[in-house]
Amino acid sequence: MLSAMLRHAVVLASPRGPVRVEAAALPEPGPGEAAVRLEACGLCHSELFVAGLEKLPLAPLILGHEGIGRVTSVGPGVEHVRPGDRVGITFLASTCGACDLCRHGLERYCPRQRNAGYTLHGALTTEAVAPAQHLVRVPEALDASLAAPLCCAGWTAYGALTTASLRPGQSVAIFGMGGLGHLALQYARHLGMRTAAADVSPEKLAHARELGAEVALPAETASRTLQKEHGGMDAAIVLTGNAAAVEQAFRSVKRTGTVVLVGLSSSQYQLPLVDTVLKGICVRGSYLGTRADLEAVLHLAAAGIVRPRVSRHALEEAPAVLERLRLGQIPGRAVIVF
Ligand SMILES: [Zn+2]
Ligand SMILES: [Zn+2]
Structure with a gap:
């Protein structure tokens, strides 16, 4: 029998439970999914919101929805991203694509959306598996730690x-x-x-x-x-x-x-x-933005017009940094660099 692949991730063990860095199983990408090796992932205030909920859709849960990385493999049916592509993983992991909101550019309000780091495992992990549908292309010239906060903040x-x-x-x-x-x-x-x-x-x-x-x-x-x-x-x-x-x-x-x-x-x-x-x-x-908005913020950063203020941290520091975020002690955005 093959031994399961492992990744290292920031995991919320249970509702209102502790946040720990630990090894977690790494599945193969299924239909419509891509595997992504992360370069960086930001720590968002919503992590604390999720960690404080009485019920979780998925537990234990890998947090994180500001991930920048490179696609390593794709599952069946994935055509618009390929291994080697540099992509961003955002909170908006997938939408139905068929409802009124999806059809009119308001897909972020789709009632059937799935969310990275909430209803699906997120991007605070060395390797992520995510729906390919909403992966966004990230300019090669943009430093990963500067690109990460753009995916949500x-x-x-x-x-x-x-x-x-x-x-x-x-x-x-x-x-x-x-x-x-x-x-x-x-x-x-x-x-x-x-x-x-x-x-x-x-x-x-x-x-x-x-x-x-x-x-x-x-x-x-x-x-x-x-x-x-x-x-x-x-x-x-x-x-x-x-x-x-x-x-x-x-x-x-x-x-x-x-x-x-x-x-x-x-x-x-x-x-x-x-x-x-x-x-x-x-x-x-207001929640997130349109896909065009996301492309605009990535462009504005790549062009040097808008510069996120970031502090860079190792994966192991994530629980302590989240605690400082709770206390309002993080200037700009804290980013985990893998
Ligand atoms: Zn966020
Ligand atoms: Zn929809």
Whole structure:
């Protein structure tokens, strides 16, 4: 009998269980799947969200959905990627391709989607097996550790801005200057928007100023300053899952402004009905982006126009780095380099 192939992976043992680096079985790619040898994978805040869920669709579960690597083999029926191709593994592992949303460019909202590092094993592993359907081509010139954060953080940040539908010259306040926020700020500037950054961390606000934010404000009082001194914002994007930040964002937009919610948590925010109705405020959720958005963020990084701020770590450090992420101590994005 053949001995099973093994890989080393960041594994969530059980719902709310410990996160460990351990050996796990490596299956052969099945129909529609590709095997990918990873170069790098980012650590996303959603890892903590998944690790905190009471129920998991799959346990033990290999986490990770910001993987950059090279295809080593493909299963039956896979035509659009080949061994040797450099690809990205994102949270959107597969979609049905047939529902209304899939047919109209909104496949990220497909109710039958499968997700890397959640309903399927993810990319925080030396070798991954993933559906080939949504693997994205990654430019050869782009360093893997810089490309990794684009597969979720960059994509999501860019998608939130396109969801806000702003024109050049309009203003946007970005709440949360972490892994997503520092990229959202760069995209907003590239798209010609006027930018305000808000965070609770003075260090992250200093980074926002370095990146060219016109205004950088403590999150607790940002709305008052943005209304009084800047006449309110055309849009506010909330990248944290913090209800107080949602409140500040809601209060920072001008009449007919848009609030885009991105950060996930189990907390709740009570929508003020009078202001929402009489000021015509739009509150929208946003999740990932379109495939074209993902290609755009990879291009902007390959061209040196937007640069993710990353710290690089060995696989064994992943559990400790996730703990620091929980405490808000990671500047930019932490990336595991294999
Ligand atoms: Zn993510
Ligand atoms: Zn669908």
